[in-house]
Amino acid sequence: MTESALYPNRLHVVIPCRNCEAYIGDCLDSLQRQTFADWTALVADDASDDGTADAVRAYMQEDARISLRQGVQREWLMGNTLAALRSLDPAPSDVVAILDGDDWLLPECLDRIMRAHREGYDLVYTDEEIDGGGHSIAAPLIASAPVRKQSWRFSQLRSFKGYLFSQLPDETFRDRDGNYFRAAGDLALYLPMAELAGPEKVRYIPEKLYHYRVHEQCNFKVMRDEQLRNNWDIRNRPPLERQTEYFDVTEEIRGLDKSRLPFIGPEARARHPRPLTVNIRHIIPREEADAWRPYHGLWIEDGVFLSGKQE
Known part of the structure; x- marks a missing residue:
């Protein structure tokens, strides 16, 4: 079997959160129950004003795989996530998965995404179950259609190799006023990375391995208008050419x-x-x-x- 220069040996889980004291325990417990145990997790606390950081520190005392980045002032979802990713500085072959601090994983989730990445896929995502039986939008990428002109199909858990993130310029994540997107940041991150990777390097795993929690502070409830404006902005930007710097x-x-x-x-x-x-x-x-x-x-x-x- 061909040995890939992008074969991954490390998995970083980034957990953005704000005021997740009531949920972060479920999130970290689900990580500790994973059948794939060779991971590290960075909780990126966006200047919470509840007990989120203290709850995470309690886990850190018992599990050296877990660390905390605590923001001094609020950076919102995109800024907070970017600061965490940049602090990790992942190697080109490292896998990074982003798990929201109010959600949790089923036990085989990380094993399934790592198997796919080790098969040679560079952007991997799973299906999800949603509180209250909500309908998942998950679907495979349409290879024949431009990425930004497809309906949103990148459900969670989402993961990518470090080389994709390293090639995204900072303006990818900023709105027309020059500020980091506060909503729809997932589109700003994953649509360009899918363009860079190319369709055959994107893998959808049609198994519900991620649990999406619905509550009153979800972005789609409290920032829906801004989310839709940003969605339109991101989708109407010029597409990125497929990258030719990193090969297997x-x-x-x-x-x-x-x-x-x-x-x-x-x-x-x-x-x-x-x-x-x-x-x-x-x-x-x-x-x-x-x-x-x-x-x-x-x-x-x-x-x-x-x-x-x-x-």
């Missing part, structure tokens, strides 16, 4: 004849099955650079990219 496999090739171009993509795909991505790095003499320039920097097969490098 890189192979170098020399002495390539142009007559071989139609064949090297399928041959690479036969050696490295989907969803792995392959960068075929064509090494050329400096004097041939102009002749090869139109053929480099192109996708030549699903998930197979031909790049050029001068000797």
